[in-house]
Amino acid sequence: MRALFRQFLWRFIGGAQADRSVPPTGFTAQLTVFAAAAMAFLAVFALALSLATSRLADRWSEELARTSTLRISAPADQADAQVRAAIGVLETTPGVASARALTAQEQQALLTPWFGPDLPLETLSIPKLIEIIEEGSGYDATGLRARLQAEVPGAVLDDHTSWRAPLVKAAGRLRSLAWVSIVLIAATTAAMVTLAAQAALAANAQVIRVMRLVGAQDSYIAWAFIRRFTSRAFAGALMGSLAGMLGVFFLPSTDVAGGFLTGIGFQGVHWLWPLAIPPLAACVAFFATRAAALRRLKEQS
C-alpha cells in the first residue's frame, strides 16, 4: 500500500517530462479548467443547501420533540382545579421531565404578536396552557391521552407531531435533492473531463504512436494525460470552490427572522466541507481520464 502510494506520488510529481511528451493543448485545457470551476461553484451551493437543511431538520425534530403542550378548556371556576389535576397526572407519567402551567404574563406574551399588548386576558375564556418537557425517549402519547380523558375532561394534548412531521419531511427531501445535485454535478464533471480527454487523445494519435515506437508502455502514456487533466480539474475546482465560498460568506444574514430560519450557509467546521470539492474533482478527473486513455490506447494498437 505504502509502495503503491509512493509510486502514485512519484508518477504525479516526477512526471514533468512525460507531460512535455504530449504537446500542450491550450483550448481543451482552458475548457477543462473553466468547466471544473463552474461545477465546483455549483457544488458549493448544493453543499450549503444540504448542510442548511440538515441543520433545519435536526433542529425542528430536536426542539419540537422535546416539548409539547397541554391545553385545558374549562369553565373559569374549574380551571385551576383541572390544571392541578393535569399536573398531577403528568408528574406521574414516565418520560415527562417536568410540567408547568404558563403564567398569565407568559400567555399574554404569546398572544401579543397577534392581538397587541392590551388584551384583557382575564375577561376572555382562554384555555390554560401547560408546558411539558420530555426526557429520554419521551412519553406514550396514547396512554397519556387516555388517562387525561378520565381525570381531566377539558384537557387536549398537543404533542406537535402533526405539524412537525411535514416540516421535517420537507427538510429531509430538500437535503436529498441537494445530495442528488452534488452527485449530478460530479457525474457532469466526469462527462466533461471524459470528452476533453478523448479530444486530446484523438488529437495526439501520432504522439502516442511515436511514444510507443520508442518503448513507452500504456500506463506511461496514460499518465501523461491523467496528470494533465487531474491537475487542471483540481485547479479549476479550487478556484470555483473559493468563489462559491466567498459567495456564501457574503450572503445576507437571516438571523433577524428570529432564528427560525437557519440561512443557507456554513457554520463552524462545516466551512471545511467545501474544501473537499477540489480533491473530489481531481479524483473524478483522474478516473475519467484514466478510463478514456486506457480505452483509447487499447483501440489504437
Add this chain to the structure above:
Amino acid sequence: MIELDDVAYSYGGAELFAQVSLSLAPGSFHFLTGPSGAGKTTLLKLCYGELQAIAGDVRLFGAPARTLTRDQIALVRRKVGVVHQDCQFLDHLSVIENIALPLTVSGQDVDLANLQDLISWVGLGSQAEQLPPQLSGGERQRAALARAIIMSPDVIIADEPTGNVDWEMSQRLLTLLIELNRMGKAVLIATHDLNLIRAAKSQVGTRVLRLTDRRLQQAGADL
C-alpha cells in the same frame, strides 16, 4: 534474438511476401535490399512487433510475437533501436529531447554528458535545441540514429539510414554501426545504397539479403 520462420505478410490483398526466414543473432550484421515496394519496411516492422505476421512464427527475444501484450512489446522495443524510414519525431520537442525520449519513457535518468557526446558524434551539436521540422533530411536521419542507439539496444534496425546524407556522413554512420556490431549488437540495415554495402563488406562479415518476387534470398556474390 529475433527470429522469423516461414513468415508471410499481406496488407489485406495479395501476399506481399511469404516463406521468409531470418535470424538476427548477437553480433550478426545483415543488409536487406530489394526494389522499392518489395516490403522491406514491412519486414522490419515484423521484427519489432509493429505488425503481426499472417503466417509463420516470429519470435522476439524468445517469445512468440503473437502472444506478447502491448506492454511486453514496449519492453522489446527498448532492446531494439530502430531508425525509421520517416524518422518519427515528436515535433514539439527539441532534437535533444527527442533523442533522449527512449530514456524518458522508460523512466531512466538522462546522463547529459553522454547525451551531448552522442549528439556531437552524429554532428548535431549546434542543432540540439532546434525542433525536428527545422532539420534537413540528413540531419533528421542522424538524429533518428542517435535516438535508436541511446538505450544501447541489443539489436539495431535501420531503414534507409543513409538515404539523405552525403558519402562522408554515411561512412561515419556506418563506422558507428560497425563499432556497435563489434560490441556484440545485431545490426539489420535496409538500404538501396550498394556502395554502402560494399564499404561495409570490406570491414565486417555481413550477410546481404534481397527481398524480391515475394521471397527473401541470399544476395549473389556480385555484391
